[in-house]
Amino acid sequence: MIDASGIIAALRWQVEIGADEALSDLPTDWTRPAARPELRLPPGPVAPLRPTAAAAPSPDGGARVRAAAASSLAELAESLRCFEGCTLKQTAMNLVFADGNPNSAVMLVGEAPGEDEDRQGKPFVGASGRLLDRMLACIGLDRTSVYISNILPWRPPGNRSPTQAEIAACLPFIERHIELIDPRLLVFLGGTAAKTLLGRSEGITRLRGRWFDYQSPGLTRPVPALATYHPAYLLRSPIQKRDAWRDLLVLRRKIS
Numbered sequence: 001m002i003d004a005s006g007i008i009a010a011l012r013w014q015v016e017i018g019a020d021e022a023l024s025d026l027p028t029d030w031t032r033p034a035a036r037p038e039l040r041l042p043p044g045p046v047a048p049l050r051p052t053a054a055a056a057p058s059p060d061g062g063a064r065v066r067a068a069a070a071s072s073l074a075e076l077a078e079s080l081r082c083f084e085g086c087t088l089k090q091t092a093m094n095l096v097f098a099d100g101n102p103n104s105a106v107m108l109v110g111e112a113p114g115e116d117e118d119r120q121g122k123p124f125v126g127a128s129g130r131l132l133d134r135m136l137a138c139i140g141l142d143r144t145s146v147y148i149s150n151i152l153p154w155r156p157p158g159n160r161s162p163t164q165a166e167i168a169a170c171l172p173f174i175e176r177h178i179e180l181i182d183p184r185l186l187v188f189l190g191g192t193a194a195k196t197l198l199g200r201s202e203g204i205t206r207l208r209g210r211w212f213d214y215q216s217p218g219l220t221r222p223v224p225a226l227a228t229y230h231p232a233y234l235l236r237s238p239i240q241k242r243d244a245w246r247d248l249l250v251l252r253r254k255i256s
């Protein structure tokens with residue numbers, strides 16, 4: 001008879017480290033160099049990823065140069081598809097770029113895709129997305145009147161919190177994303193988005209409900225930015241919906 005205890009222990013270990021999904025029907029031996037993804041460069045004028053004799057390797061994997069070179073949303077999405085500077089890409093099923101109306105005045109930024117978003121390649125389509133849709137509907141908004149993206153375009157395995165290194169690797173892309181959308185108002189959903197994009201160290205409890213000026217070199221003026229609780233947090237702590245409702249009213253007042 002087969003002793004299943006070793007197999008079960010190995011499976012349990014995989015779940016504990018966040019490898020909770022089969023991404024392919026066939027197993028991949030990632031220890032073989034040939035199994036590692038090829039570096040693919042996007043078309044157009046981008047910095048070389050491999051160091052040349054004259055150029056030192058870019059510490060951010062070329063993210064800033066690549067993001068700055070994108071002059072449209074399509075180019076930015078393509079640039080991310082070709083970007084190899086964030087290891088989350090290797091475990092994610094899909095790039096989750098954005099949803100909603102790119103011409104809308106309001107841009108929402110969340111943290112990172114979860115399981116449903118990773119499967120569908122769209123932000124906020126799972127349980128927290130359904131709550132977000134209901135919250136927006138309360139103030140007369142929906143996905144035709146807002147634009148939604150995330151700090152990270154790939155799902156962290158097992159929905160763990162993103163690391164500072166992962167956030168830093170992808171930051172130039174969301175910053176460029178905001179510049180290309182050029183919204184009239186920004187809403188940061190949760191502490192990761194608020195702290196990262198505002199460069200603040202306080203927690204979301206202190207940051208929420210207040211307007212900040214979001215600045216970026218590619219914007220012609222500072223954009224008013226409101227921080228509020230992440231819908232996933234509201235699902236875990238419904239008592240906080242009262243404050244989230246206050247934040248929605250603050251947003252509605254600014255819009256009208």
Ligand code: URA
Nearest residue numbers: 110111112113123124
């Ligand atoms: N949480 C996020 O921050 N973003 C999503 O897209 C989904 C859940």
